[in-house]
Amino acid sequence: MPSPSNTDPRFSVRFEPSGTVQHSSDSLTLLEIARLADVAVYNTCNGVGVCGKCLVRVSGPVSEVTRTERRLLKPEQIEEGWRLACEARPLGPVTVEVPHSAPRQIVTGGVRTKFRLRPNLTKRAFRLPEPHLEDQLGDYERACRELGLKPDPALPLDVLKSLSHALRPEWAGTAIIDEGRLVGVEPGDTTAAFYGVAFDIGTTTIAGYLHNLWTGEELGVASGLNPQAAYGADVISRIQMAVEQDNGLRVLHTEVCNCINRMVRDLAAEAGVDKSGILCAPRGWTSTPRAACS
Numbered sequence: 499m500p501s502p503s504n505t506d507p508r509f510s511v512r513f514e515p516s517g518t519v520q521h522s523s524d525s526l527t528l529l530e531i532a533r534l535a536d537v538a539v540y541n542t543c544n545g546v547g548v549c550g551k552c553l554v555r556v557s558g559p560v561s562e563v564t565r566t567e568r569r570l571l572k573p574e575q576i577e578e579g580w581r582l583a584c585e586a587r588p589l590g591p592v593t594v595e596v597p598h599s600a601p602r603q604i605v606t607g608g609v610r611t612k613f614r615l616r617p618n619l620t621k622r623a624f625r626l627p628e629p630h631l632e633d634q635l636g637d638y639e640r641a642c643r644e645l646g647l648k649p650d651p652a653l654p655l656d657v658l659k660s661l662s663h664a665l666r667p668e669w670a671g672t673a674i675i676d677e678g679r680l681v682g683v684e685p686g687d688t689t690a691a692f693y694g695v696a697f698d699i700g701t702t703t704i705a706g707y708l709h710n711l712w713t714g715e716e717l718g719v720a721s722g723l724n725p726q727a728a729y730g731a732d733v734i735s736r737i738q739m740a741v742e743q744d745n746g747l748r749v750l751h752t753e754v755c756n757c758i759n760r761m762v763r764d765l766a767a768e769a770g771v772d773k774s775g776i777l778c779a780p781r782g783w784t785s786t787p788r789a790a791c792s
């Protein structure tokens with residue numbers, strides 16, 4: 499992926515209809531510049547120059563029409579200013595019209611079946627007696643004893659470090675338990691805030707669901723286009739990108755994680771719940787999850 503620092507104000511590219519402006523250089527194609535600007539240009543070959551789908555209409559100084567464009571575009575299209583975004587490069591300030599793709603309807607509902615709600619995690623409020631000379635165990639061992647759990651020698655250090663702050667001065671907290679292992683303690687009684695999110699990540703769209711993990715109640719649904727589509731509409735193009743480009747896998751991973759993080763934020767805001775109460779999330783979500791749903 500091109501570096502965002504590779505920009506020059508002389509080559510300002512304005513994308514319409516969003517109005518987004520990105521400074522660039524003549525070494526980048528309009529498709530690469532669109533990605534820097536977070537503007538999605540539909541295509542199915544990820545800039546390889548074979549699909550002919552990355553059509554944009556350019557006004558302003560731009561590079562010569564290439565042989566690939568002559569092969570993939572009709573002469574009337576070229577005359578009207580249509581170009582392939584993966585071939586054309588700006589030679590000065592340009593305006594790029596990105597055609598609207600047809601509005602998509604994202605299916606987020608369907609037939610529901612009955613199921614037993616069995617999240618990996620659970621929460622339990624507990625209280626500890628204050629330590630005294632006859633009971634000199636550490637906070638973690640005393641918490642495990644109180645909760646009837648086996649201490650885990652592989653307990654992550656950050657959990658151990660947070661424990662003493664969470665318990666003092668009230669000596670009361672809420673344990674987060676992952677299949678019999680204490681994986682976190684929150685100060686006070688936070689048992690009411692127990693939520694999980696699940697995502698359906700499709701090639702074209704992503705749908706997210708926020709649920710109350712005590713009752714199973716659905717608290718919100720969010721959906722949007724999968725931002726990986728900017729790197730190829732089909733899975734094969736994206737696999738090719740992940741295999742052939744140095745940071746291809748990282749770029750695709752970051753795109754989907756950023757999208758999920760945005761959805762989590764929106765779902766929590768719409769449902770009026772604190773994001774810190776969302777304890778089950780897919781692996782890779784970077785905000786606060788303490789554990790992942792399997």
Ligand code: FES
Pocket residue numbers: 541542543544545546547548549550551552582583584585
């Ligand atoms: S021809 Fe496929 S992205 Fe341009």
